[in-house]
Amino acid sequence: MVRPVFDRYEPILMSSSATRPVPQKGILEIAPYVPGRSDAPQGVALVKLSANESPLGASPKAIVAHKAVANTLHLYPEGSSRLLREALGEVHGIDASRIVCGFGSDDILHLLAQVYLGPGDEAVMSQFGFNVYPIITRGASAEIVMAPETDYRADVGSILATITPRTKVVFLANPNNPTGTYLPKSEVERLHRALRPDILFVLDSAYAEYVTAEDYSVGIDLVNASQNVVMVRTFSKMGIAGERVGWMYGPEHIVDAVNRIRGPFNVTLSGQAAAAAAARDLDFTSELRAHNAKWRGWLTNALGSNAIRVPPSQGNFVLALFEDAATAKAAFSALRDEGLLVREMHGYGIPHGLRISIGLEEPMRRVVAILKAFGAPGAE
Numbered sequence: 001m002v003r004p005v006f007d008r009y010e011p012i013l014m015s016s017s018a019t020r021p022v023p024q025k026g027i028l029e030i031a032p033y034v035p036g037r038s039d040a041p042q043g044v045a046l047v048k049l050s051a052n053e054s055p056l057g058a059s060p061k062a063i064v065a066h067k068a069v070a071n072t073l074h075l076y077p078e079g080s081s082r083l084l085r086e087a088l089g090e091v092h093g094i095d096a097s098r099i100v101c102g103f104g105s106d107d108i109l110h111l112l113a114q115v116y117l118g119p120g121d122e123a124v125m126s127q128f129g130f131n132v133y134p135i136i137t138r139g140a141s142a143e144i145v146m147a148p149e150t151d152y153r154a155d156v157g158s159i160l161a162t163i164t165p166r167t168k169v170v171f172l173a174n175p176n177n178p179t180g181t182y183l184p185k186s187e188v189e190r191l192h193r194a195l196r197p198d199i200l201f202v203l204d205s206a207y208a209e210y211v212t213a214e215d216y217s218v219g220i221d222l223v224n225a226s227q228n229v230v231m232v233r234t235f236s237k238m239g240i241a242g243e244r245v246g247w248m249y250g251p252e253h254i255v256d257a258v259n260r261i262r263g264p265f266n267v268t269l270s271g272q273a274a275a276a277a278a279a280r281d282l283d284f285t286s287e288l289r290a291h292n293a294k295w296r297g298w299l300t301n302a303l304g305s306n307a308i309r310v311p312p313s314q315g316n317f318v319l320a321l322f323e324d325a326a327t328a329k330a331a332f333s334a335l336r337d338e339g340l341l342v343r344e345m346h347g348y349g350i351p352h353g354l355r356i357s358i359g360l361e362e363p364m365r366r367v368v369a370i371l372k373a374f375g376a377p378g379a380e
């Protein structure tokens, strides 16, 4: 039956006492995401070590590809990011039709939450896991369930203990941000084996390019061997944060569902072009990895020998743990006074920690020289 058009303008359909639009359940309980600060005192050159960006810039090939599309800015991009998916398919040896690209992996994570979570559902994440998971869970009006960690590392037993009949999604960043710790392939598989087949396992491998541990697996095998795992990746940590490009690889049925609600032109023309070139530039990725591994090891040791604890990191950052929150705050200020901007960790429930992105040699040496004064001898 067709309603008469004027009906739409009559206030008689009002069924609530609200006097203004009301957000869905859970939305206003979301603590707004607080990004790292990006200011320095006046006259001091800023070195940003707060957002896990590439210290070597972007792949030169990505920059060329980015410039090359400037003359077609008036055109919509190809909606499925086909050229980028094909590049990723080739480089990673996977089926391009089972890849979905997004404006950052944030986009992908939001889409997954929207597709698989709703009121009454639970999403499990680990205690010091990535901050976006609680936001997207609440955004989908579902419940957040935090699994305690053991010594700043995700704990498979503790994650499994939180699973209930209402669990619909398990989020795991591997390696994790902000702790830097990772679960080896065997542990990730143990976790997956114990999950019901109707629980979506989101394996967020944002820092995969930086992992050097030999018992690590990025997740492609697990996606291939199951129907309930997606691997989520990003270009942000490997030199292209400004263009916002991320992607996922998953089983066909999940790809199909996500594609139904994805923005039809969700990745920009320049983002697709730059990311495809970066994906293919394996030399640049190796260079980034080698630089990072060298200075990550150096920084970890240097802080350790000054009585500042650092959980072993496989990311492009380390988490420095101080005696207490006041010491971390003082250390943050001392670094900032010299233009070295790191990330405070209140938002993650680690107020005695500072996350420090791996940068160039000179800032790394300056960080250690300043932090020396903030160690806790005897607290090892």
Ligand SMILES: *Cc1c(COP(=O)(O)O)cnc(C)c1O
Pocket (backbone or CB within 6 Å): 103, 104, 105, 106, 107, 130, 173, 176, 177, 204, 206, 233, 234, 235, 236, 237, 241, 244, 245, 246
């Ligand atoms: C940085 C980060 C992302 C988000 O990356 P974007 O692609 O920039 O949205 C996702 N997951 C983890 C664990 C991250 O640290």
